Amino acid sequence: MAQTHELKFENPSFGKRIKGMLGVDFYRLFHTPMFYIFLAIAAIIPAMIVSMTGMAGPDGAATRPLYTNVWNIVAADSPLYIIHDIGQYANMNMVFIFGGIMVSIFIGHDYRSGYVKQLFTTHAKKRDYMISKSLVSAFSMACMCITYLIGGIAGGLFAGLSFNVNVGSLIIAILGKMVMNLGWASLYTFLNVIFRRYFGISVAASFFIGTGIPIIGAAAIIGNNSLLNVFLYGSSVYACLSGNIVTMLVCVVVSAAWTVIYNLLGSLVLARCDVY
Amino acid sequence: MNAIEIRGLSKSFRGLYAVDNLNMTVPVGAIYGFIGENGSGKSTTEKLICGHLVPDKGSIKLFDRKYTNAGVRARVGALIENTGCFPNSSVWDNLMMQAINLGLSDRAGEIDRVLRIVRMEDNAKLKFKKCSLGMKQRIGIAMALLGDPALLILDEPINGLDAEGMKMMREILVDITRQYGCTVLISSHILGELEKIATHYGIIRQGKMLEELTAKDLEGRAKVFTSLKTQNMQGAFGLLRQKFPDVRAEDGYIRIYDVDDTEGIVGLLMQGGFPVREIKKNKIGLEEYYIELMSKKEA
Missing domain, CATH: 3.30.70.100 (Alpha-Beta Plaits)
Incomplete structure (x- = not known):
């Protein structure tokens, strides 16, 4: 048989490899209806919460409004790790719950369809996979933050809530939470790599961690302690309407640190474990 | 130079060796028929070569390079167990994703080319889940052919096909091996079909290589x-x-x-x-x- 192939093997650079993998993940993301469904969910939920706040209950009497200021649907006035009512809990941190579910479904399909084998046949570097998934997941969660914001504002307009706010703090709160997306996305990617053979468990684990229950539970024991900021949920709560440049710095450092940790751990697990 | 060179490769699952101190040599340009009964370790060996499984010990070299070398891996195409396609995406979208992954420049042209090879050019818009088994196998081969692979690893590509599908698959495999000239590792139970195209054989049993021989050797021993x-x-x-x-x-x-x-x-x-x-x-x-x-x- 004639050997017609040129046997040249050029090592693709990190940039070329990651470009290919990111390209696939973005192509998939934009071509899957699930992404748009989650964007819609992220918009509808805050809109519903805000617009229904203060509506008359079944007895005809107006219920106590959850918020008087529309921006409380984005972030709390101060960093509250202990939750007393749903109003203190329902803010942009909910995107981390929706994001967790979406990322689990997105990555879970890689394994369920067997596509991950195609990827790993041609890409030997498991680190590329972790980085690409973390970035794409963070992007999708950032998009959810934007639709969440739009939904919240629309609901606030409908409910006639106050829009008074310190614009600087609001921007820091929004940007802080968006920065935290990268850490959360890396965590979810890591969880999905760990539970890659168990789709249901990976969805449940992402949901559970995303709710922040472990940190809320810890806060119930140790109180509103700023030490909780070293965790993703803690820093996400810390990005509130009384935030300043330090808040932003904390979010950047904590998100970056956990991103590195989860990416390293995930790469290690993938390199040492079989892919099914 | 050998396309695949395996020395002392072992892989166990819960203490049971699926591949046990295996040696294997696939010369460049060969069509290597990998033969063995169910559970003999064929698929495990192929998954090890593709990097899906982590070996317990031993070495795998592809074209004289370590099998984890990104350069050599970029030119490996595989169809192992399933095609790795997303069921709700179209045939075209699935191929496009792999073309993007491989960083191909003329993606559309390349997809058209591989679809023509596997005779699927009229079904590009079809959702993958709507395809028949034979079509899915052909799409898997098209996927593996993207990006000008120097090594193709095909695990039971003929399995489960009806007589017509088998004939078409054989013709496609012959086309690929004769016209595109890459090294091919094929495992199959259907030895009669394999005999028509293979230039080399490896016979594996209980995770060990029993014998490696060329088609000429077989002819001589027949x-x-x-x-x-x-x-x-x-x-x-x-x-x-x-x-x-x-x-x-x-x-x-x-x-x-x-x-x-x-x-x-x-x-x-x-x-x-x-x-x-x-x-x-x-x-x-x-x-x-x-x-x-x-x-x-x-x-």
């Missing part, structure tokens, strides 16, 4: 035999045993091995009063060779 039927099989068998060293009664026939003299056999039987009702000359093929090797090992 015994010629004459099989016949007479009215009195027992009498004829006794007469032939006296004259020829290797006479066996198999599958309702008397088989005389390593004798290429039909006229002599017929003459001898006629003289002995055993008129021949049916006679044919045969050659042991891959399937018989494999079965014989397996029974020798079992004995």
Whole structure:
């Protein structure tokens, strides 16, 4: 048989490899209806919460409004790790719950369809996979933050809530939470790599961690302690309407640190474990 | 240079060795038929080569490079177990994703090319989940062909196909190997089909390589035999045993091995009063060779 192939093997650079993998993940993301469904969910939920706040209950009497200021649907006035009512809990941190579910479904399909084998046949570097998934997941969660914001504002307009706010703090709160997306996305990617053979468990684990229950539970024991900021949920709560440049710095450092940790751990697990 | 060179490769699952100190050599340009019974370690070996599984010990080299080398891995195409396609995406979208992953420049052109090779150009818009098994196998091959692979690893590409699908798949495999000239590792149970295209064989059993041989080796080792039927099989068998060293009664026939003299056999039987009702000359093929090797090992 004639050997017609040129046997040249050029090592693709990190940039070329990651470009290919990111390209696939973005192509998939934009071509899957699930992404748009989650964007819609992220918009509808805050809109519903805000617009229904203060509506008359079944007895005809107006219920106590959850918020008087529309921006409380984005972030709390101060960093509250202990939750007393749903109003203190329902803010942009909910995107981390929706994001967790979406990322689990997105990555879970890689394994369920067997596509991950195609990827790993041609890409030997498991680190590329972790980085690409973390970035794409963070992007999708950032998009959810934007639709969440739009939904919240629309609901606030409908409910006639106050829009008074310190614009600087609001921007820091929004940007802080968006920065935290990268850490959360890396965590979810890591969880999905760990539970890659168990789709249901990976969805449940992402949901559970995303709710922040472990940190809320810890806060119930140790109180509103700023030490909780070293965790993703803690820093996400810390990005509130009384935030300043330090808040932003904390979010950047904590998100970056956990991103590195989860990416390293995930790469290690993938390199040492079989892919099914 | 060898396309695949495996030395002392082992892989165990819960203490049981699926691949046990395996050695394997696939020369560049070969069409390597990887043969073995179910659970013999074929798929595990292929998954190890593709980097899906982590070996316990041993080395794998692809084109004289470590198998984890990104450069060499970028030119490996595989179809192992399933195609790795997303069921709700179209055939085109699935191929496009792989083309993007490989960083191909003319993606649309490349997709058209591989779809033509596997004769799927009219079904590009079809959702993957709507495709038949045969179509899915062909899409898997198209996927593996993207990006000009130097090595193709195909695990049971003919399995589960009907006669027509099998014929089409064989034609496609022949096209690929003859026209595109990459090294191909194919595992299959359907040895008759494999024999038509393979240039090299590796026979694996219980995770160990029993034998590696070329198609020429097989040809050289293949015994010629004459099989016949007479009215009195027992009498004829006794007469032939006296004259020829290797006479066996198999599958309702008397088989005389390593004798290429039909006229002599017929003459001898006629003289002995055993008129021949049916006679044919045969050659042991891959399937018989494999079965014989397996029974020798079992004995």
